[in-house]
Amino acid sequence: MELEKRSIKNAEMRIEGDTTPKIRGYAAIFNTMSDDLGWFREIIHPGAFKKTINDGADVRSLFNHDPNFVIGRRKSATLMLKEDEHGLYTESIPNPDVSWAKDLTATIKRGDVDQMSFAFKTVKDDWRTENEEKIRDVFEVKLFDVSVVTYPAYIQTSAQVRAVLSEQGLELDSIAGILFRSKHGMQITKDDSEIINHSIEILRQFLAKSEPGNHSEGANDNKSQVRNIANLSRRLEIAESESKLHKLYF
Numbered sequence: 001m002e003l004e005k006r007s008i009k010n011a012e013m014r015i016e017g018d019t020t021p022k023i024r025g026y027a028a029i030f031n032t033m034s035d036d037l038g039w040f041r042e043i044i045h046p047g048a049f050k051k052t053i054n055d056g057a058d059v060r061s062l063f064n065h066d067p068n069f070v071i072g073r074r075k076s077a078t079l080m081l082k083e084d085e086h087g088l089y090t091e092s093i094p095n096p097d098v099s100w101a102k103d104l105t106a107t108i109k110r111g112d113v114d115q116m117s118f119a120f121k122t123v124k125d126d127w128r129t130e131n132e133e134k135i136r137d138v139f140e141v142k143l144f145d146v147s148v149v150t151y152p153a154y155i156q157t158s159a160q161v162r163a164v165l166s167e168q169g170l171e172l173d174s175i176a177g178i179l180f181r182s183k184h185g186m187q188i189t190k191d192d193s194e195i196i197n198h199s200i201e202i203l204r205q206f207l208a209k210s211e212p213g214n215h216s217e218g219a220n221d222n223k224s225q226v227r228n229i230a231n232l233s234r235r236l237e238i239a240e241s242e243s244k245l246h247k248l249y250f
Contacts, residue, residue, distance in 0.1 A: 039177030061092035
């Protein structure tokens with residue numbers, strides 16, 4: 001299980017109270033299709049947070065998922081979580097004696113920051129295809145934090161990285177999608193296999209350019225890049241082998 005972060009569209013957040021302000025809102029909304037997450041969309045189902053809440057997990061309320069900015073915490077009773085028919089409702093009490101918390105409260109009141117997000121690890125999910133699109137239904141998660149966020153947190157990668165890979169004929173979203181689906185036990189398709197083979201051939205061209213014994217300036221950086229490319233190439237080859245084994249036995 002890997003840590004993931006999501007901001008659900010149409011989530012709600014507001015400040016209530018003047019003497020003791022509280023940040024109230026929904027970090028997640030049930031039964032709502034997410035935006036495009038790169039290679040799939042996602043739906044959070046009712047009950048997904050139930051076990052975390054019932055087990056008394058010490059979840060934090062953070063600003064931008066940064067552990068240096070703790071707004072509230074279940075252990076100190078400054079964060080309340082509950083599921084209702086709408087989604088995951090949160091209520092946190094910022095520390096009135098901390099300057100950044102007071103600044104954040106004022107910023108939220110003015111409407112400059114108005115979104116929430118949550119960090120989690122998936123415990124139970126299911127995959128399906130709908131209108132040629134991969135959909136993940138999430139039924140149970142381990143919740144780590146709920147956060148007030150300046151920008152929504154989706155699966156995303158630097159546009160510069162995408163551009164560099166694209167120049168070499170490698171599509172990051174396609175490769176990442178194959179690795180992600182393979183890790184979650186989904187069968188690799190014929191189109192996936194073609195992308196894997198194409199990517200491996202491109203990466204092998206970079207390995208061929210590596211010359212043993214090159215001690216010129218920058219050689220260490222080149223060696224590191226070669227190792228990274230070799231590792232990615234190996235992961236793609238493993239994914240392709242797993243696909244062949246799946247077809248053989250199933």
